[in-house]
Amino acid sequence: MGTVTAAISLSAAAAVGSRPAGRRRHRGPGAFRCSASAAGERQFLFNRIAPVYDHLNDVLSLGQHRTWKRICVSWSRAKMGDRVLDLCCGSGDLAFLLSQKVGLDGEVMALDFSRQQLLTAADRQEQRWKLCYKNIKWIEGDALDLPFTDRYFDAVTVGYGLRNVIDKSRAMQEIFRVMKPGSRVSILDFNKSSSLFTASLQSWAIDNVVVPLASGYGLTEEYKYLKSSISQYLTGEELEKLAKEAGFSVAKHYELGGGLMGNLVATR
């Protein structure tokens, strides 16, 4: 595991560039305590599910999540030679897809605040034979305070991450800041559907399939969180509005998987 740890940049300083010091935001003490404990709980949750995360995603979505992730990466328009960011990268599914898009001349920065997810990702990278995967750097960091300079990336992806960050507006502003003008962000997540049928199907599947199966791994509460996080998420229309408020010129949300999932594409 030693080499795996070495593969992860464990501090912002180790990441490329660094945000102008003057731009670090000041949080009120109360706000910091509140968001820090909530963020800490989510960090702990994703550390805990890391060992079975990929397996359960494959089983619970019958492998469909890989199709949705391929669509997300394709819609980012990442291309050969690009410098790209996979934000909230987890075990690296989208980072590996981006790696193939940008090739060895390109660069993939994959950031997450869960060390266990990053260790899984680095382990997977070591086990894979494709040369291009060497272009991925795993960075332990916070999506709300990205360790990258302004206008740095040609494309950004976020797979099932925005719903999990404490401050979605702040995250969108950080994404905007680190993107080059004219570049795209592609954000995949569950869809908070306005259709009663779709919302009921999604809720039924989580209650009657996802959580019972996860319980077999001792992860009942972790997967129960899925449902509450979706109910607190933004609708497609609200995601488009959030992107525009962050400064994006164009933002469009597309439903996937019969409305169970959704993907926001925004252009800076």
Ligand SMILES: C/C(=C\Cc1cc(O)c2ccccc2c1O)CCC[C@H](C)CCC[C@H](C)CCCC(C)C
């Ligand atoms: C890759 C997927 C979800 C990732 C994911 C996101 C989270 O925020 C979590 C939070 C807490 C625990 C786990 C996760 C998490 O895994 C999407 C596919 C995996 C889903 C867990 C399964 C969703 C099932 C659908 C509601 C119904 C699928 C119907 C059909 C088989 C396509």
Ligand SMILES: C[S@@+](CC[C@H](N)C(=O)[O-])C[C@H]1O[C@@H](n2cnc3c(N)ncnc32)[C@H](O)[C@@H]1O
């Ligand atoms: C459901 S996983 C998604 C992983 C991967 N993108 C995928 O598509 O499978 C959500 C990830 O977001 C990360 N995350 C949540 N809040 C974060 C934050 N503020 N900063 C960095 N990562 C965060 C979690 O640690 C977790 O690995």
